[in-house]
Amino acid sequence: MSATLAPAVSTERRAPETRRRTRYLLWTVAAAVLIVALTYVLPPFRNYQLATVGAYLCVTAGLTVLTGLNGQLSLGHGALMATGAYTVALLQERLAGQGQWTLLVSVVAAIVVTTVAGGIVGLAAARLRGPYLAGLTLAVAVVVPAITSTFDKTFNSDQGLSVYVDPPPLALGATFPYERWQAWLTWTGALLTMFVLATLVRGRFGRSLRAVRDDEAAARIAGVNVARTQVMAFVVSAACAGLGGALFAVLAQSVSPGAFPLSLSLFLVMAIVIGGLGSLAGAVWGAVLLVALPALTHSVTDSVDVSPAVAQRLEGNLPLALFGITLIVVMLAAPGGIASLKPRRRKA
Secondary structure, three states, X not given: OHHHHHHHHHHHHHHHHXXXXXXXXXXXXXXXXXXXXXXXXXXXXXXXXXXXXXXXHHHHHHHHHHHHHOOOOOOOHHHHHHHHHHHHHHHHHHHOOOOOHHHHXXXXXXXXXXXXXXXXXXXXXXXXXXXXXXXXXXXXHHHHHHHHHHXXXXXXXXXXXXXXXXXXXXXXOOOXXXXXXXXXXXXXXXXXXXXXXXXXXXXXXXXXXXXHHHOHHHHHHOOOOHHHHHHHHHHHHHHHHHHHHHHHHHHHOEEOHHHOOHHHHHHHHHHHHHHHOOOHHHHHHHHHHHHHHHHHHHHHHHHOOOOHHHHHHHHHHHHHHHHHHHHHHHHHHOOOOHHHOOOOOOOO
16 A cells, blocks of 8 residues: 555655746746847847846856855855856867857856866865855955966966857848847856756755755754755855856956956855845846946946046946945845835735
């Protein structure tokens, strides 16, 4: 009798999971249709900004898993992005002109290299807590750009490397807008990332992450391998950062140490806090803010009649100040971040 009941119970347990995956898949397809429609409506520069949001979303979604769901603070995700970006640049330099497939190979290689780097950092991070963990990731953020500046024969020092990217496929037409093609590329990566992460965090892996974040001792008693869960969180987050960095290299078609400063890592952390820590919807808000706030700063600087030197200083410092002010305002109005704001229902 038990032999006949076991498969039935297993099927009952799998049914909600299957329905959940189907729902996520439908949301992903709907989002893809919306993005494609937007790229036909928006002008080229807005399409470029839309593509940038997609690249940032890969990183903020991964950082949400690590910091929001697992409770591990990382101040070094800008360096992980740089690892993915430089991997793409070095591979594209050797594979240039051999077809569209080379970009896919380079991006996959960037994810693999960054995942390995994230795994090494994660092994050390699993032994550290609080300020020690912040110090470790801060060191990563400083060391990686320093390495690219030091080994100038490989990374061309501060001038950086150019990234060769093939034009859009001829099947799309000879005059297909390049910015639209970039938006399609980055959002393909972003939507795949969101689908995989949404499936992961709603399953057993996500439950382990939240258990470790809430109480490590209780999680250990419940049978959760705390160290392995923390390392896996770092690995998943690093893979997302590598993908984001690779897509940034494709967008900018160049990489240099100056593109991945320490402030980038701080912006990423602030973005997921403002968007909503621990929520993938908050990661979307964070990615939008990472593009919108610097653009707003640029508009403010252009509208003020100051000397070019002052305007340059304003553009360098205003984004960080604007992020700080936004963080304070959002935390006062909605401690759970923008994603926690929901419209109130009127009482009948």
